[in-house]
Amino acid sequence: MPPNSEDADEARPLLEATVRRFVSPHADIVRHETRRRPVQASTSDVVHHELLVRTNAHEPPRTVGLVTKRAPLAERRVLRLLGEVVPDLVPFSHTFDLSTNDVAWTCMEDLGSVTRPNSLAPIDLAVFDSEARGLARIHAAFLDRTNDLDWLPTIDRAYFERCIHEWFWRPAWERALSNDDFRAEFASAIPVVEHAAATIVDEMAALNAEEGARTLTHTDLHPSNELLRDGEVHFIDWGAAHVGTLYLDIPHLFHTPELAARYRGALERRDVLVSPSDFEERYRVAARYTALRYMWWTLDEWLSDRSASVWVRHYLDRLTS
Incomplete structure (x- = not known):
């Protein structure tokens, strides 16, 4: 089902903070489209965000894909830790909450939808x-x-x-x-x-x-x-x-x-x-x-x-x- 406007409004500050942390400190979101899709591997819905981001007045905007979901504290902290230690092995991520012992919004890099083949399929x-x-x-x-x-x-x-x-x-x-x-x-x-x-x-x-x-x-x-x-x-x-x-x-x-x-x-x-x-x-x-x-x-x-x-x-x- 498509996300409603409340999804976009609630996510906007976190999306802005994420692109300014990982794309450019001067990034501005000039267009924002969302879609909600249940993900097999996750217990919660993941909202996909396609952003058109401008980093300066002299270059054309670029497209950035992010996802948001409500994640437990352990996942938020592990993603932050792995992002510091092995950043190429996990999606980059950002959250405003690394202390509340409850689910909270986290924003992550959208790495696409290509999963690893299962064990009965040919695997390179x-x-x-x-x-x-x-x-x-x-x-x-x-x-x-x-x-x-x-x-x-x-x-x-x-x-x-x-x-x-x-x-x-x-x-x-x-x-x-x-x-x-x-x-x-x-x-x-x-x-x-x-x-x-x-x-x-x-x-x-x-x-x-x-x-x-x-x-x-x-x-x-x-x-x-x-x-x-x-x-x-x-x-x-x-x-x-x-x-x-x-x-x-x-x-x-x-x-x-x-x-x-x-x-x-x-x-x-x-x-x-x-x-x-x-x-x-x-x-x-x-x-x-x-x-x-x-x-x-x-x-x-x-x-x-x-x-x-x-x-x-x-x-x-x-x-x-």
Whole structure:
């Protein structure tokens, strides 16, 4: 639906401050068009703003694309921090509020709508390499700085318990098991899944407790939370960021050990050294968790569309391969 005039009026001061911070301190907005579009990766609507901006009287105006949305405090602060440390890996952003513990408006660079392909689609290895470089830079930058992130929630055993048994896997799994056709089609996988679910919380809690791997983690990295521009990856939607083990962010993007090795190599080039065997062992634990954590949507999709079997089996394979 198109935004009303109140959207534009409310956003105007933030848009002006953003273009003067990131485009030119002398920038003036001479034309402003908006459109509202729900974004798959976000829990809130994103308003897109196309601005015609004049920076001085001697040059023609230029077009600038921005987006605004109401973001939680963690996301606003993470975007500000990453904009200072790794500005090429996130959209530039500006907000008037870095203290209120509630959602507030933030304005960001519009990076377009090209998301990273999903794991069942062909993906150029250059995309994996861009992801590996970017994610390793972020993780390495904060490995020794977790005390500076004391305003972020910290992952603990209860976090994994909630994700698996309260929020995501178990409710969807029980809905699926109530269907006779599901039990018939996936009979051989059911005990494998339930065995993995019985141990994964303890396994992830132990992994998360290890020294040397706790850093800023996105915790919800998937294709829709990445935007591609000029072949380079930008990470968006940081509202679920935590301090936790870096392994949590790896498996959904690098869905095989061979692909994950590209991330390990990028981390090594940042002087963060993990032996291939130690890395793979920890990666496989996190991959089992990721399979359970994200299986929920495939189970619910399968109940209404049997063609979703391909996605159910994708996550089942992640538990066993």
